[in-house]
Amino acid sequence: MIQRTRSLPLGTSILSGLVILGLVPIVLRYLNGLGATTNLSDGRAWGFWISFDLYCGVALAAGGFTLAGAVYIFNLRKYHAVVRPAVLTAFLGYTLVVLALLVDLGQPWYIWHAMIYWNVHSPLFEVAICVMTYTAVLALEFSPAVFERFNWRVPLRIIRAIQIPLVITGVVLSTLHQSSLGSMLLLMPDTLHALWYSPILPILFLTSAVAVGPAMVIFESTLSNRAFGHKLDLDVLSGLARAIPYILGLYLLLKLVDLMVAGELGLLFSGYPHNLLWWAEITVGVVLPIVLFSLASVRQSRRQLFWCSVLVVIGLVLNRFNASMLALDMRPGFTYFPHWMELAISVGLVADALLVVVLAYRFLPMAYHEEVAAETG
Amino acid sequence: MAKAVLYDATKCIGCRACQVACKQWNELPAEVTTNQGTYENPPKMSAYTFTKIHFTELEHDGKFQWVFAKLQCMHCEHPACATACIVGALVKTADGPVIYDDRKCIGCRYCMVACPFGVPNFEWDKPIPWIRKCTFCADRQGGGLKPACVTTCPTGALEFGDREELIAEGRRRIAATPDKYVDHIYGEKEVGGTSWMYLSPVPFEKLGFPTLRSEPVTINTERAMGAVPPVLLGVAAAMSGFYWLFKRREKISQAEAGDEEKQGEKVK
Numbered sequence: 001m002i003q004r005t006r007s008l009p010l011g012t013s014i015l016s017g018l019v020i021l022g023l024v025p026i027v028l029r030y031l032n033g034l035g036a037t038t039n040l041s042d043g044r045a046w047g048f049w050i051s052f053d054l055y056c057g058v059a060l061a062a063g064g065f066t067l068a069g070a071v072y073i074f075n076l077r078k079y080h081a082v083v084r085p086a087v088l089t090a091f092l093g094y095t096l097v098v099l100a101l102l103v104d105l106g107q108p109w110y111i112w113h114a115m116i117y118w119n120v121h122s123p124l125f126e127v128a129i130c131v132m133t134y135t136a137v138l139a140l141e142f143s144p145a146v147f148e149r150f151n152w153r154v155p156l157r158i159i160r161a162i163q164i165p166l167v168i169t170g171v172v173l174s175t176l177h178q179s180s181l182g183s184m185l186l187l188m189p190d191t192l193h194a195l196w197y198s199p200i201l202p203i204l205f206l207t208s209a210v211a212v213g214p215a216m217v218i219f220e221s222t223l224s225n226r227a228f229g230h231k232l233d234l235d236v237l238s239g240l241a242r243a244i245p246y247i248l249g250l251y252l253l254l255k256l257v258d259l260m261v262a263g264e265l266g267l268l269f270s271g272y273p274h275n276l277l278w279w280a281e282i283t284v285g286v287v288l289p290i291v292l293f294s295l296a297s298v299r300q301s302r303r304q305l306f307w308c309s310v311l312v313v314i315g316l317v318l319n320r321f322n323a324s325m326l327a328l329d330m331r332p333g334f335t336y337f338p339h340w341m342e343l344a345i346s347v348g349l350v351a352d353a354l355l356v357v358v359l360a361y362r363f364l365p366m367a368y369h370e371e372v373a374a375e376t377g
Numbered sequence: 378m379a380k381a382v383l384y385d386a387t388k389c390i391g392c393r394a395c396q397v398a399c400k401q402w403n404e405l406p407a408e409v410t411t412n413q414g415t416y417e418n419p420p421k422m423s424a425y426t427f428t429k430i431h432f433t434e435l436e437h438d439g440k441f442q443w444v445f446a447k448l449q450c451m452h453c454e455h456p457a458c459a460t461a462c463i464v465g466a467l468v469k470t471a472d473g474p475v476i477y478d479d480r481k482c483i484g485c486r487y488c489m490v491a492c493p494f495g496v497p498n499f500e501w502d503k504p505i506p507w508i509r510k511c512t513f514c515a516d517r518q519g520g521g522l523k524p525a526c527v528t529t530c531p532t533g534a535l536e537f538g539d540r541e542e543l544i545a546e547g548r549r550r551i552a553a554t555p556d557k558y559v560d561h562i563y564g565e566k567e568v569g570g571t572s573w574m575y576l577s578p579v580p581f582e583k584l585g586f587p588t589l590r591s592e593p594v595t596i597n598t599e600r601a602m603g604a605v606p607p608v609l610l611g612v613a614a615a616m617s618g619f620y621w622l623f624k625r626r627e628k629i630s631q632a633e634a635g636d637e638e639k640q641g642e643k644v645k
Contacts, residue, residue: 030504031504033502033503033504034499034506035501035502035503040501042421042422042423042495042501043495045489045490073616073620074619075626075627106483106499106500106505106506106507107505107506108483108484110483113482114463114483117464117466119460119465120602121460121595121598122461122462122465122487123602124461124463124487125463125464126605128463168613168616168617168620171612171616172612172616176609176612180601180602180605186597187457187460187491187594188457188594189594189597190590191490191493199601328490332585333421
């Protein structure tokens, strides 16, 4: 009995509370419409949900395809132990995106129209098809954890047989939709600020997502270490950290060369106040992590690795908010600040995902020990 | 031939009969608004107001002038909304109108964000909302009628006809009285051309019209979407290649390790 009361810790109770708190505005939204529950308007038709749940949600779930690709395609066995948690958080991230869209869409009951009325010229169509397919791929990639738990040998054997095609499909789909989230903004050359608008936006979005993948894995596994006590080798974490400066370096180079080619480097100093947003995102999320992750002393400390990965995550969130909201002009005469119900719904959805993570760590074989033991034994 | 409208600001008297005709034909409700200190009303276009006359007060030729501009969907030749629309609910027809099919729409509002003129609007107050915008009276045009606003205009400020002919007409008017107009037909070239075009006595930026380039806003998106099939195949091929390569490398190193072990055994 005592153990059972202990096993429902404070964190789980808080998460459950947030989930319930987020359900109330969802009900109100369906009863009264978007105007009654959000501060969205004709001038700002996309708000917090699109910037946070869609743009940040998809990018922060990039750990799934980067790690699965690294381990199964590039054969970097060292990172085997982090693939399963990364795939789970990616799956939950995408589920969260879909749930958020069901709240954000004006006609969510017609979301399946995207499958039958194709507009192949729309980047959003590409995002929709990829997100849908990739969510299914992630579910399959994670399914062995469930099959192992219940010892279902036949489905386990089937999934193992198609594992490599699955991983390759996942990488292809991720490449396509991570980049096409950038393509979506290509339609707004006159309203998106020149410091962000660029014909290579799709490439920039893909590169930054690949960079944030390993950072998210460091971030998540440090937190799950503390919460659930599975301790990862420091070698694994610092190995992930070592890759980040190269990817971020490429990203920074692309950004600067792009501005230079467009002849807009001067905006970095004259484009007030937008240039401050640019400097914030680049300093916090790109330059500092490049420097810090390159230091051997940082890579030898779990605490410093964690905080540096937080910088990368913050930088990416800033970038997506800048590109999809703060640097995207509203129609004249409008203002926007998210309604508390918009925020509450997003917080509730994140709490949903975290609760599933808690349950998964408690009931499913999250580390690969079993599988590795089975393979070698 | 694609139909178009030429709006001549020097002929408009700001009577707003077009606004009323539009509401009548489209059965749109009146909106409750507050006095903004101008005759301009309602203050913004919305899901219930597809068109309105924009009033600009300015000094021109040394005296006070009221210059009007009729705002509505521009019915672009290369519409951003139609490229944006995930389900193809917005379509540019060969006759000119950009039409909307609410049986397809899922309410994602990408069209609203993408439109360079800020035209498509949303029924925010409804639990089951649709996108709403000027239809260019595609239904009336189908029956051989002119758009409701054009029919009702008492001064001939709105002229309906074939797009090429209207451009020629606009040029004629500018050439005939060059001091009456700025030498610019707004919409002839903007964003690759629009079905609604404007003549004005003052530069268009003074009327609050966005200054837009002549290349369609869809051009970069089209390029990016064109790259999708080769990227798909390329990434799939590259990943399969890498898998094969790293697997093979592992096998070779295992085989070499095996050989060394055997040699080691021999030496023993």
